[in-house]
Amino acid sequence: xxxxxxxxxxxxxxxxxxxxLVFLYPSVRTTVMSFFKVESVSDPxxxxxxxxLENYRTLWATSIFKQSMKNIxxxxxxxxxxxxxxxxxxxxxxxxxxxxxxxFRSVIYLPNVVSAIAMGTMWINYVYNSSYGLLHNIFATLRxxxxxxxxxxxxxxxxWSMLVAYCFGMVGYHMLIFxxxxxxxxxDYTEAALIEGANAxxxxxxxxxxxxxxxxxxxxxMWTVFxxxxxxxxxxxxxxxxxxxxxxxxxxxYELVFGSSASTGTMRNSGAGAAxxxxxxVIVIIAFALTNLIVRSDDVEx
Amino acid sequence: xxxxxxxxxxxxxxxxxxxxxxxxxxxxxFTFILIGWVLFASLSTSQEIFSDHxxxxxxxxxxxxxxxxxxxxxxxxxxxxxxxxTAVSCTTIILIxxxxxxxxxxxxxxxxxxxxxxxxxxxxIPAIMxxxxxxxxxxxxxxxxxxxxxxxxxxxxxxxxxxxxxLAFFKNLSTTYEEAASIDGCSPMGTFWRIMLPxxxxxxxxxxxxxxxxxxxxxxxxxxxxxxxxxxxxSVGLFNMIQxxxxxxxxxxxxxSVVIVFAPTFLLYIFLSERIIAGVTAGAIKx
Numbered sequence: 001x002x003x004x005x006x007x008x009x010x011x012x013x014x015x016x017x018x019x020x021l022v023f024l025y026p027s028v029r030t031t032v033m034s035f036f037k038v039e040s041v042s043d044p045x046x047x048x049x050x051x052x053l054e055n056y057r058t059l060w061a062t063s064i065f066k067q068s069m070k071n072i073x074x075x076x077x078x079x080x081x082x083x084x085x086x087x088x089x090x091x092x093x094x095x096x097x098x099x100x101x102x103x104f105r106s107v108i109y110l111p112n113v114v115s116a117i118a119m120g121t122m123w124i125n126y127v128y129n130s131s132y133g134l135l136h137n138i139f140a141t142l143r144x145x146x147x148x149x150x151x152x153x154x155x156x157x158x159x160w161s162m163l164v165a166y167c168f169g170m171v172g173y174h175m176l177i178f179x180x181x182x183x184x185x186x187x188d189y190t191e192a193a194l195i196e197g198a199n200a201x202x203x204x205x206x207x208x209x210x211x212x213x214x215x216x217x218x219x220x221x222m223w224t225v226f227x228x229x230x231x232x233x234x235x236x237x238x239x240x241x242x243x244x245x246x247x248x249x250x251x252x253x254y255e256l257v258f259g260s261s262a263s264t265g266t267m268r269n270s271g272a273g274a275a276x277x278x279x280x281x282v283i284v285i286i287a288f289a290l291t292n293l294i295v296r297s298d299d300v301e302x
Numbered sequence: 303x304x305x306x307x308x309x310x311x312x313x314x315x316x317x318x319x320x321x322x323x324x325x326x327x328x329x330x331x332f333t334f335i336l337i338g339w340v341l342f343a344s345l346s347t348s349q350e351i352f353s354d355h356x357x358x359x360x361x362x363x364x365x366x367x368x369x370x371x372x373x374x375x376x377x378x379x380x381x382x383x384x385x386x387x388t389a390v391s392c393t394t395i396i397l398i399x400x401x402x403x404x405x406x407x408x409x410x411x412x413x414x415x416x417x418x419x420x421x422x423x424x425x426x427i428p429a430i431m432x433x434x435x436x437x438x439x440x441x442x443x444x445x446x447x448x449x450x451x452x453x454x455x456x457x458x459x460x461x462x463x464x465x466x467x468x469l470a471f472f473k474n475l476s477t478t479y480e481e482a483a484s485i486d487g488c489s490p491m492g493t494f495w496r497i498m499l500p501x502x503x504x505x506x507x508x509x510x511x512x513x514x515x516x517x518x519x520x521x522x523x524x525x526x527x528x529x530x531x532x533x534x535x536x537s538v539g540l541f542n543m544i545q546x547x548x549x550x551x552x553x554x555x556x557x558x559s560v561v562i563v564f565a566p567t568f569l570l571y572i573f574l575s576e577r578i579i580a581g582v583t584a585g586a587i588k589x
Contacts, residue, residue: 005411027427041437090329110568116537118560134339225426278431
């Protein structure tokens with residue numbers, strides 16, 4: 001037993017140290033920092049001055065922050081709805097006796113393994129390009145002049161263009177999670193329903209959906225975690241300055257704390273940056289708690 | 303009789319699946335066009351990309367785009383940096399996470415479930431929450447733009463996921479292996495390294511592929527902690543290159559850089575897609 005204790009300590013310590021140093025300590029310090037006035041992120045604690053909820057109030061009065069929250073709310077809701085519907089549709093189709101499942105599934109998941117920078121570059125410089133781009137060519141062939149001349153990455157369309165490009169890559173991940181749950185539904189159920197003459201919609205509503213409650217929870221929590229971390233795509237679609245159309249809280253935090261572009265005139269304010277971090281963390285916790293509440297995990301654990 | 307009726311039901315089913323086939327095949331073709339186009343564009347000149355006869359390759363295949371990207375645009379530096387970072391990190395992650403996962407899944411001790419919950423909680427902590435204190439710590443220790451610091455971050459950030467992933471693999475092993483080993487006089491630690499670790503090899507490979515893809519594509523942390531070109535990994539390097547090349551007008555070179563950067567994970571995926579897909583669901587469903 002004594003030997004085991006030594007082994008437990010030896011085997012756990014490195015992993016715990018990683019956790020303490022890179023997750024626990026920074027999270028606690030960020031939370032504390034969000035209640036203090038801190039100008040530069042590397043200021044020592046002695047120069048911090050306590051200012052209660054002032055950082056949060058400042059954020060709430062800043063229009064670009066409100067815009068960034070509005071943007072991730074739209075990403076979460078509109079993007080989430082689109083991704084879940086397409087992912088579920090693909091998952092149900094692919095588990096319903098289609099041929100070539102393995103091939104289709106691999107191709108649909110593919111964007112997840114490619115660097116977001118590379119994917120974004122393909123979308124911006126090819127699909128959305130207004131002189132030789134894919135959309136331009138398709139609409140020009142169909143003689144839809146208005147659509148073929150649309151500037152997809154112009155200010156009016158920037159947000160939705162970004163959202164479509166982002167969601168295209170996300171479908172694969174959520175589809176795989178749906179598929180794994182659907183595959184665990186006992187075949188007898190579907191076969192019995194098939195023989196009894198239930199159509200695809202009836203089978204979907206009466207058998208598939210009830211079984212999928214647990215996996216909706218996983219998908220919703222993961223979608224929230226991804227949305228909160230939304231950063232690269234906004235930077236790709238507005239590479240130089242923050243723009244109202246694409247800014248996400250993380251981009252604004254980066255601007256506040258590590259300030260890259262002087263032209264936006266953002267003052268360095270690391271306390272407010274920390275407050276953004278805390279707000280994002282709280283969103284994840286709320287999403288986790290809510291999905292636990294709505295979709296009771298004891299229903300069907302797959 | 304029963305099989306026959308099932309077969310007619312199946313052919314009916316195939317017909318009903320027609321809309322699904324159309325949508326999924328369109329989606330798949332679109333993905334292929336996206337990647338195929340970049341491949342072709344990376345072999346064309348900038349003028350050809352903008353012309354309407356771009357894929358006829360009248361002036362031949364321009365492999366010089368790759369040579370230019372590799373040599374003059376520092377892609378070689380970024381690429382080699384990323385190779386170093388991913389190789390060292392992926393190995394060390396296993397050396398740290400596998401023993402932890404083993405102990406957590408096999409031994410009963412006070413605080414076991416607390417540690418497991420802590421590790422699971424790390425999966426939900428966004429990068430934005432941890433980046434500021436880390437940066438302040440690192441800049442006071444004057445470690446920004448340090449390769450080993452980057453490697454340390456890549457390791458630490460992926461240890462919780464890897465531990466969590468491997469827990470299930472160790473839980474599924476029978477305890478008879480350990481019993482037999484202890485009867486033969488093998489120490490618990492020896493049992494782990496010599497018997498248990500090789501038994502979870504499939505899990506180790508899958509999770510390493512995941513870590514490889516994550517670290518290769520990691521952008522946010524690298525952008526903050528590596529701002530000198532000499533230490534940049536591919537993702538940050540590519541972003542900067544794209545911004546620069548848009549202004550110099552070297553489109554062929556830009557797409558060649560894109561291809562060089564996504565090639566490693568893409569090739570890995572072609573060979574290991576089944577394994578990766580099985581891993582996605584194994585890792586996520588319990589999360």
